[in-house]
Amino acid sequence: MGNAKQTIARRAAQELRDGQIINLGIGLPTMIANYVPAGIDVVIQTENGGIGVGPAPAPGCEDRDRANAGNQPITLVAGGSYFDSATSFAMIRGGHVDSTFLGTLQVDEEGNIANWIVPGGLLAGMGGAMDLVTGAKIVHIVTEHCARDGSSKLMQRCTFPLTGANEADVIITERAVLRRFAHRGWVLEEVAAGYSLADIAACTELAYTVADDVKLDAFGADEAAAEKAARSVLGL
Amino acid sequence: MGNAKQTIARRAAQELRDGQIINLGIGLPTMIANYVPAGIDVVIQTENGGIGVGPAPAPGCEDRDRANAGNQPITLVAGGSYFDSATSFAMIRGGHVDSTFLGTLQVDEEGNIANWIVPGGLLAGMGGAMDLVTGAKIVHIVTEHCARDGSSKLMQRCTFPLTGANEADVIITERAVLRRFAHRGWVLEEVAAGYSLADIAACTELAYTVADDVKLDAFGADEAAAEKAARSVLGL
Amino acid sequence: MSIAIGGFIGQGDPLTLIDYLKTMDVGDLTVYENDAGYRDRGTVELVNQGKVKKIVASHVGTTPDIAKAMNEGRLEVEATPQGTLAEMLRCGGAGLGGFLTPTGIGTIAEEGKQIVELNGRPFILVPAARCDIALVRAHRGDTWGNLIFRGTSRNFNVPAAMCADYVIAEVENLYTMGELDPEAIHTSGIFVDAVVRANVSYCTVRDEPLEAAARSK
Amino acid sequence: MSIAIGGFIGQGDPLTLIDYLKTMDVGDLTVYENDAGYRDRGTVELVNQGKVKKIVASHVGTTPDIAKAMNEGRLEVEATPQGTLAEMLRCGGAGLGGFLTPTGIGTIAEEGKQIVELNGRPFILVPAARCDIALVRAHRGDTWGNLIFRGTSRNFNVPAAMCADYVIAEVENLYTMGELDPEAIHTSGIFVDAVVRANVSYCTVRDEPLEAAARSK
Numbered sequence: 001m002g003n004a005k006q007t008i009a010r011r012a013a014q015e016l017r018d019g020q021i022i023n024l025g026i027g028l029p030t031m032i033a034n035y036v037p038a039g040i041d042v043v044i045q046t047e048n049g050g051i052g053v054g055p056a057p058a059p060g061c062e063d064r065d066r067a068n069a070g071n072q073p074i075t076l077v078a079g080g081s082y083f084d085s086a087t088s089f090a091m092i093r094g095g096h097v098d099s100t101f102l103g104t105l106q107v108d109e110e111g112n113i114a115n116w117i118v119p120g121g122l123l124a125g126m127g128g129a130m131d132l133v134t135g136a137k138i139v140h141i142v143t144e145h146c147a148r149d150g151s152s153k154l155m156q157r158c159t160f161p162l163t164g165a166n167e168a169d170v171i172i173t174e175r176a177v178l179r180r181f182a183h184r185g186w187v188l189e190e191v192a193a194g195y196s197l198a199d200i201a202a203c204t205e206l207a208y209t210v211a212d213d214v215k216l217d218a219f220g221a222d223e224a225a226a227e228k229a230a231r232s233v234l235g236l
Numbered sequence: 237m238g239n240a241k242q243t244i245a246r247r248a249a250q251e252l253r254d255g256q257i258i259n260l261g262i263g264l265p266t267m268i269a270n271y272v273p274a275g276i277d278v279v280i281q282t283e284n285g286g287i288g289v290g291p292a293p294a295p296g297c298e299d300r301d302r303a304n305a306g307n308q309p310i311t312l313v314a315g316g317s318y319f320d321s322a323t324s325f326a327m328i329r330g331g332h333v334d335s336t337f338l339g340t341l342q343v344d345e346e347g348n349i350a351n352w353i354v355p356g357g358l359l360a361g362m363g364g365a366m367d368l369v370t371g372a373k374i375v376h377i378v379t380e381h382c383a384r385d386g387s388s389k390l391m392q393r394c395t396f397p398l399t400g401a402n403e404a405d406v407i408i409t410e411r412a413v414l415r416r417f418a419h420r421g422w423v424l425e426e427v428a429a430g431y432s433l434a435d436i437a438a439c440t441e442l443a444y445t446v447a448d449d450v451k452l453d454a455f456g457a458d459e460a461a462a463e464k465a466a467r468s469v470l471g472l
Numbered sequence: 473m474s475i476a477i478g479g480f481i482g483q484g485d486p487l488t489l490i491d492y493l494k495t496m497d498v499g500d501l502t503v504y505e506n507d508a509g510y511r512d513r514g515t516v517e518l519v520n521q522g523k524v525k526k527i528v529a530s531h532v533g534t535t536p537d538i539a540k541a542m543n544e545g546r547l548e549v550e551a552t553p554q555g556t557l558a559e560m561l562r563c564g565g566a567g568l569g570g571f572l573t574p575t576g577i578g579t580i581a582e583e584g585k586q587i588v589e590l591n592g593r594p595f596i597l598v599p600a601a602r603c604d605i606a607l608v609r610a611h612r613g614d615t616w617g618n619l620i621f622r623g624t625s626r627n628f629n630v631p632a633a634m635c636a637d638y639v640i641a642e643v644e645n646l647y648t649m650g651e652l653d654p655e656a657i658h659t660s661g662i663f664v665d666a667v668v669r670a671n672v673s674y675c676t677v678r679d680e681p682l683e684a685a686a687r688s689k
Numbered sequence: 690m691s692i693a694i695g696g697f698i699g700q701g702d703p704l705t706l707i708d709y710l711k712t713m714d715v716g717d718l719t720v721y722e723n724d725a726g727y728r729d730r731g732t733v734e735l736v737n738q739g740k741v742k743k744i745v746a747s748h749v750g751t752t753p754d755i756a757k758a759m760n761e762g763r764l765e766v767e768a769t770p771q772g773t774l775a776e777m778l779r780c781g782g783a784g785l786g787g788f789l790t791p792t793g794i795g796t797i798a799e800e801g802k803q804i805v806e807l808n809g810r811p812f813i814l815v816p817a818a819r820c821d822i823a824l825v826r827a828h829r830g831d832t833w834g835n836l837i838f839r840g841t842s843r844n845f846n847v848p849a850a851m852c853a854d855y856v857i858a859e860v861e862n863l864y865t866m867g868e869l870d871p872e873a874i875h876t877s878g879i880f881v882d883a884v885v886r887a888n889v890s891y892c893t894v895r896d897e898p899l900e901a902a903a904r905s906k
Binding site for chain 1: 697700701723724746750768769771775779792794839842843844875890
């Protein structure tokens with residue numbers, strides 16, 4: 001599964017539409033910027049106070065006052081600008097951000113998201129995640145399908161404290177893409193290369209229906225091939 | 237009473253303290269800026285979005301985008317700046333303006349102020365007055381003592397719709413200065429030249445006590461003298 | 473349909489867009505604006521055309537025709553404290569449901585509003601105003617909609633530009649992206665949906681102030 | 690005593706003032722800040738000195754010592770959504786009693802809060818935070834307290850500078866009045882009570898991000 005994150009980021013980037021304003025969470029979601037399809041121009045907002053985030057600066061050109069919410073150095077593209085935190089969350093909460101991509105610990109049947117605290121674990125804090133899932137027009141959950149212990153992160157009902165209730169719109173994992181509709185609930189739209197419908201059913205707890213036109217081998221072929229090659233080299 | 241407004245503005249300016257941030261209402265209050273005592277530096281905020289209002293520009297040098305809330309051309313002194321209306325009222329409501337000077341139709345025993353609408357009259361609107369009387373630390377009412385029909389503007393109880401309840405701190409008229417204290421209510425502190433304690437009592441409906449050290453002939457002597465001279469010239 | 477309009481008794485009024493609106497077949501508008509313009513110019517023109525049902529404003533004393541329209545029952549005016557109006561628009565743009573203000577407690581501004589007590593102090597609960605359209609004017613703007621205002625013409629243009637589903641800005645000077653200083657943008661293009669060139673000017677301060685304006689606050 | 694502190698995990702943290710606070714004999718502080726600093730630098734130092742009773746923050750994962758202080762019962766942390774915290778400070782500075790936010794509905798952010806329904810939609814009523822003191826940092830400032838920030842170091846410095854009875858700004862570059870562009874001031878001197886020169890730097894982005902920071906959002 002070494003390539004799972006890349007598979008997810010690459011597939012998630014296919015969700016982008018030209019002209020959209022997006023916010024990318026820390027970690028895996030930030031990688032999505034590396035896979036923006038040709039011909040698609042998106043504007044990246046960072047909740048600590050910048051819009052128009054561009055490529056990372058060249059080594060040695062980092063600037064203390066140009067960073068994202070994960071403290072990684074950034075640049076701004078032409079037309080970008082800076083603002084304060086109250087204004088930033090006016091943008092986010094006010095629905096001016098089209099789409100957000102966030103990792104998660106759990107996501108469930110009702111679109112509930114739990115991504116900020118493990119009961120009994122150390123409190124870090126929700127940061128801007130609660131505002132992002134509430135305010136962004138489309139909330140994409142980008143996550144490995146299963147937790148480290150093998151249990152499904154796509155649960156019937158979240159057991160951890162929620163980040164947002166009824167907010168998840170799309171789930172993108174290294175194995176599948178599910179989209180949630182008002183009346184139908186979660187619909188399985190795509191299955192990644194190397195997985196079958198039965199595989200997805202086996203590792204998914206939340207109820208979903210399978211789209212009539214579900215796409216098999218829809219994405220991840222490159223990574224699956226690379227993985228297979230690696231395994232074969234290793235004699236696995 | 238041709239000089240009444242000047243008398244009021246001149247006396248009101250004596251209330252200013254060095255370093256204060258003030259907001260001046262349209263009309264008579266704006267005249268106070270002409271009488272700021274030597275050695276006193278105040279910063280003038282205008283609620284339409286400027287701070288550090290300076291002298292009026294020279295004729296011909298007016299700028300469409302530098303005006304006060306009454307649409308009069310302004311300049312800014314060094315250190316002044318511009319801002320939007322939401323920020324302007326954050327300043328005003330948030331108690332960052334030390335003192336405001338406003339005209340009124342009525343002011344009463346409880347410090348109620350009515351200065352924005354006459355029942356049955358045309359609606360113009362309260363503008364920023366309600367926010368100013370609520371937010372400014374000290375609210376100075378600067379007004380002629382009596383209305384045109386001779387009735388006292390310093391009433392037992394306002395009869396017009398209020399601008400603010402329990403907000404007036406100081407009343408400055410061409411005849412007297414009264415200050416309101418939490419437990420004592422209104423206290424007559426000064427009487428202008430040409431008026432006696434009995435004169436003030438006769439034209440004031442709101443209840444007040446007379447300060448032990450009330451000052452008679454406290455202000456307005458110049459204007460009273462000028463008026464007397466004018467009357468004498470006219471043979472009145 | 474609700475429209476937020478920037479400007480302050482002429483200063484920074486989006487007259488190009490208002491002129492355009494005058495040519496359109498629209499009606500029943502509810503306008504959120506500090507005022508109705510200056511003298512016979514601005515939103516008052518839409519009122520005189522019968523396009524406006526209601527105006528939520530802090531002061532309409534600078535446009536004498538508004539009083540006439542009210543008296544004749546052609547227009548409803550909801551008088552709102554200036555700071556409350558600015559915050560209503562900002563909150564509408566910020567995704568907030570409303571806010572608690574001490575302004576207007578004990579006055580008719582309370583009427584029809586819920587009062588909430590916090591720490592023994594009463595506040596008026598004011599619902600946010602989210603509009604369908606906003607019209608604003610800026611001194612400089614780029615093709616993405618970043619805006620920079622000039623002087624006291626910034627005023628309600630900033631909160632108005634935040635509060636609507638579709639925001640149109642007229643700009644006196646149009647720049648390409650990257651020409652404006654990223655530290656000095658007053659309104660980010662994220663809030664703005666369309667930019668047009670301003671083709672008429674506004675003129676305020678060289679006129680004598682109206683008596684009505686001078687009398688009231 | 691309550692203190693609002695600007696900055697965002699190091700970016701724009703007022704370290705000169707925090708260093709000064711370290712030398713002072715104060716305690717029982719309640720701090721409103723996005724976080725507790727970065728690694729071992731910032732408000733976390735005041736916590737380690739035992740000066741802080743409670744911190745209201747959106748995220749304290751970038752300062753490992755905070756977890757220790759919480760576990761040992763030396764510190765109370767009130768986790769608050771980042772946008773809610775920014776708005777609490779702004780509202781405190783704007784004289785508002787509070788605001789209604791949809792953020793956190795259906796989560797523990799609701800706990801102990803009043804829920805207000807408007808047009809069928811529930812909102813959390815969040816009381817404003819008005820603090821005794823605020824500490825902020827700016828790139829440029831003049832002797833009256835006008836401030837201009839740089840890049841993403843603007844962040845919480847703007848709302849923090851509004852919300853307190855006494856606001857102290859450290860500035861990297863001090864100017865005399867009139868040297869800063871009146872159109873480009875981010876925080877007006879009306880909000881600021883004292884200005885000092887910043888004499889220490891902060892450094893964030895050249896370090897590798899902490900694992901804790903990278904893991905959580």
